[in-house]
Amino acid sequence: MAKVIDGIVYMDNNATTMVAPEVVDAMLPYLRDLYGNPSSMHTFGGLIGQDVLEARVKIANLIGATPEEIIFTSCGTESDSTAILSALRTFPEKRHIVTTRVEHPAVKSLCENLETLTGHKYRVTRLKVDAEGMIDLAEYEDALREDTAVVSVMWANNETGNIYPIKKMAAMARERGILFHTDAVQAVGKIPFDLKTLDIDFLSFSGHKLHGPKGIGGLYIKRGTRFVPFLTGGHQEHGRRGGTENVASIIGLGKACELAAERMDEENIRIKYLRDKLEEGLLSAVPKSRLNGHKTDRLPNTSNISFEYVEGEAILLHMNQHKICASSGSACTSGSLEPSHVLRAMGVPFTAAHGSIRFSLSSYNCEEEIDYIIEKMPPIIELLREMSPFWKGN
Amino acid sequence: MWEYTDKVQQHFLNPQNVGEVENASGAGEVGSLSCGDALKLTFKADSNDIIVEAKFKTFGCASAIASSSVLTEMMIGISVDTASKITNEDIADALGGLPKEKMHCSVMGREALEAAIADYRGLKLPMAEGEIVCECFGVTDLEIIRAVNESNLRSVEEITNFTKAGGGCGKCEDALREILRKAVGKKAEIVSLDPLPKRMTALQKIKKIEEVLEREVRPGLKKDGGDIELIDVDGDFVTVSLRGACISCKKSQTTIKEYVEKKLRELVLDSLIVEEEN
Numbered sequence: 001m002a003k004v005i006d007g008i009v010y011m012d013n014n015a016t017t018m019v020a021p022e023v024v025d026a027m028l029p030y031l032r033d034l035y036g037n038p039s040s041m042h043t044f045g046g047l048i049g050q051d052v053l054e055a056r057v058k059i060a061n062l063i064g065a066t067p068e069e070i071i072f073t074s075c076g077t078e079s080d081s082t083a084i085l086s087a088l089r090t091f092p093e094k095r096h097i098v099t100t101r102v103e104h105p106a107v108k109s110l111c112e113n114l115e116t117l118t119g120h121k122y123r124v125t126r127l128k129v130d131a132e133g134m135i136d137l138a139e140y141e142d143a144l145r146e147d148t149a150v151v152s153v154m155w156a157n158n159e160t161g162n163i164y165p166i167k168k169m170a171a172m173a174r175e176r177g178i179l180f181h182t183d184a185v186q187a188v189g190k191i192p193f194d195l196k197t198l199d200i201d202f203l204s205f206s207g208h209k210l211h212g213p214k215g216i217g218g219l220y221i222k223r224g225t226r227f228v229p230f231l232t233g234g235h236q237e238h239g240r241r242g243g244t245e246n247v248a249s250i251i252g253l254g255k256a257c258e259l260a261a262e263r264m265d266e267e268n269i270r271i272k273y274l275r276d277k278l279e280e281g282l283l284s285a286v287p288k289s290r291l292n293g294h295k296t297d298r299l300p301n302t303s304n305i306s307f308e309y310v311e312g313e314a315i316l317l318h319m320n321q322h323k324i325c326a327s328s329g330s331a332c333t334s335g336s337l338e339p340s341h342v343l344r345a346m347g348v349p350f351t352a353a354h355g356s357i358r359f360s361l362s363s364y365n366c367e368e369e370i371d372y373i374i375e376k377m378p379p380i381i382e383l384l385r386e387m388s389p390f391w392k393g394n
Numbered sequence: 395m396w397e398y399t400d401k402v403q404q405h406f407l408n409p410q411n412v413g414e415v416e417n418a419s420g421a422g423e424v425g426s427l428s429c430g431d432a433l434k435l436t437f438k439a440d441s442n443d444i445i446v447e448a449k450f451k452t453f454g455c456a457s458a459i460a461s462s463s464v465l466t467e468m469m470i471g472i473s474v475d476t477a478s479k480i481t482n483e484d485i486a487d488a489l490g491g492l493p494k495e496k497m498h499c500s501v502m503g504r505e506a507l508e509a510a511i512a513d514y515r516g517l518k519l520p521m522a523e524g525e526i527v528c529e530c531f532g533v534t535d536l537e538i539i540r541a542v543n544e545s546n547l548r549s550v551e552e553i554t555n556f557t558k559a560g561g562g563c564g565k566c567e568d569a570l571r572e573i574l575r576k577a578v579g580k581k582a583e584i585v586s587l588d589p590l591p592k593r594m595t596a597l598q599k600i601k602k603i604e605e606v607l608e609r610e611v612r613p614g615l616k617k618d619g620g621d622i623e624l625i626d627v628d629g630d631f632v633t634v635s636l637r638g639a640c641i642s643c644k645k646s647q648t649t650i651k652e653y654v655e656k657k658l659r660e661l662v663l664d665s666l667i668v669e670e671e672n
Binding site: 130318389 | 396406407409412423427428430431432433434451452453454455456458459561562605606608609610660662
């Protein structure tokens, strides 16, 4: 069994987050005594249905939606598949999808499968990104066709934190009668949302990225948008998603959204300050290091830095010795032989792509941790560079 | 997270013999930055052909560093002849084993050793004479056949784990399966664990070339008042035409070869040949 490691410095919150203690407390009664089925006729179960509704209200409040516009799913990936497949079934005669080259595998793989498994019945346009990872809106406009059924563009990128101009892109799709989906798994809880003012038809989010539990996700479906369920079965979620509700996790997600709303300002001021301090500290302390992503249009918690001429897995394992947790876009960490598709799409040179480290903060991080990382990182990079045949000195 | 043995961790965290031997008797360099790992191995042998000193410089993950480190320990104190018999399996065994996806790190060690010994003996590298099968990682058929025989490989996935061949664009998969079939013989059962093939069609290649020209090449040329246009792609031959200030530039051939071709090789396919339209 895995064990608790004391004193870790956790900077991998885009991978997953600590479940907030308040969330655990809110969930526990539903794992113990309140085990009823919310669909039941009896009071014992039925009252739990009330609690599920309250959770739905909290979630809707966080993103500026109404509770009826939210359905619960098992994860962000399920939400993505549900939305895109629903859109395709809504317009069976349309065969074109617009997405980007930097999507999360949840969308990327689905689109690949839609091409290959249907014998290329569906065609996918993947928008390019520039060196800072941003999309060209003119290219986007050109990509929208009469045949386009759905656009799926992430709100914020998991690796770089880049935020895309979703408001504008959704409006452009709406003008042409094209459905718009956004994978907002990395953005919900970190930045404010007001969906009632936007032309977004579908928005995916996930519990474990905002201090909720794993195994719970959600999908916003704009009122009036036609919807075809992905998982059919019982009448749960008004027939929009079969399967008995994951009650404890729904309650936990509700609590997590409530906390996220309370901490939104902190996230955007204190966390951003810590992130900027970390970023500036590392970029100035380590020669031949560079930021991957856009300098300003970015989540307040994410920093992706490449240390040239060294390899990411080796960096991470040395960081692990100091109990610092982060991620890398290097090939070796994923088991694939090529570095991350996001960094490659941005044209990050190989010298830097293999040595990329992603730091992603949360409101549980403090300034001492930032100072600690700024102190520990430069010697690790130096040590590995001295070992590297490509490093010719500063 | 990878399951690394204590021995791998030990060699990774406290690598032995890091550096370069001065006035080395033999030196071998394998891998590249684009491949994600590279190793430079140098050693010194005395008049009796005994290796007295060996050092390495490695760019790569923990298992690449550990494989290099343990290899130098294995080499020191034995004759060049004995060292030449060290296999990649020996390197992996000395580390208490490697995760299967990381076996190519031990192969890299063996290849660097071979290259260094060939250099010492003034010989050409036999492996380099084969034909490149995997263009992404520059792996030859001879290297693949040898890995199949030495490590008893039975699937394309295993070939990728050991040699990296097929781990990039994946278009050499059929060729790898054919090599495997020939090397293993008809009797042996070939395990098929491979995912759906990801080929690069001619169209995908053209698209990718265009994308790289647009993003990586054009901005640089435009800064100097020039431009470039893609005329044709025929197999590996890419025909381009320089525009604007580039036309009258004396260095246009250098631009094509040193800049455009290098970029396209790095980012699209390392076999591409770029030519200017006549």
